[in-house]
């Protein structure tokens with residue numbers, strides 16, 4: 001798997017797994033992507049606890065399916081960006097793993113500082129380190145250029161049925 005070279009977290013920022021204290025910052029960032037809805041701190045904590053239980057089958061190293069990372073502004077503790085790589089165990093490719101990049105959002109105050117690219121490169125590398133043979137995502141046409149700058153290329157067509 002090859003990814004763009006912007007992998008190091010910029011000075012003044014750190015990147016880590018999502019935690020309970022990120023509730024306000026994460027929901028604020030995600031509201032710039034889509035409707036978060038009426039999600040409480042308690043519901044947020046329950047989801048994080050569930051994610052922690054979802055270990056990849058057959059693994060003894062603690063590798064998880066749900067991998068949500070945040071970029072934090074060190075001086076303030078503010079959530080600058082959030083995103084997920086979900087690792088799916090397949091039947092095909094001899095039980096191979098595919099990473100799905102989901103719910104990428106950079107807080108508007110922090111856009112244009114390469115943090116989105118750093119986050120995507122981090123999640124792509126995380127998928128590779130967990131054993132994924134590919135990492136894929138769906139996005140709007142307006143974001144294609146961003147993902148191309150992160151080393152992604154067009155493949156297939158997204159389709160959906162809404163419930």
Ligand SMILES: CC(=O)SCCNC(=O)CCNC(=O)[C@H](O)C(C)(C)COP(=O)(O)OP(=O)(O)OC[C@H]1O[C@@H](n2cnc3c(N)ncnc32)[C@H](O)[C@@H]1OP(=O)(O)O
Nearest residue numbers: 033103104105106111112113114115116117139142145146
């Ligand atoms: C799978 C999904 O979740 S798709 C949903 C993506 N998220 C959203 O649309 C939510 C709202 N938007 C955002 O959060 C942000 O604007 C993001 C995530 C799209 C980009 O994050 P940023 O941190 O602002 O981007 P970043 O500064 O890392 O840009 C990296 C490069 O991509 C370029 N770029 C950023 N956005 C775009 C875009 N929409 N189209 C083309 N190029 C772009 C930048 O100019 C930069 O180029 P450079 O390396 O030549 O300087």
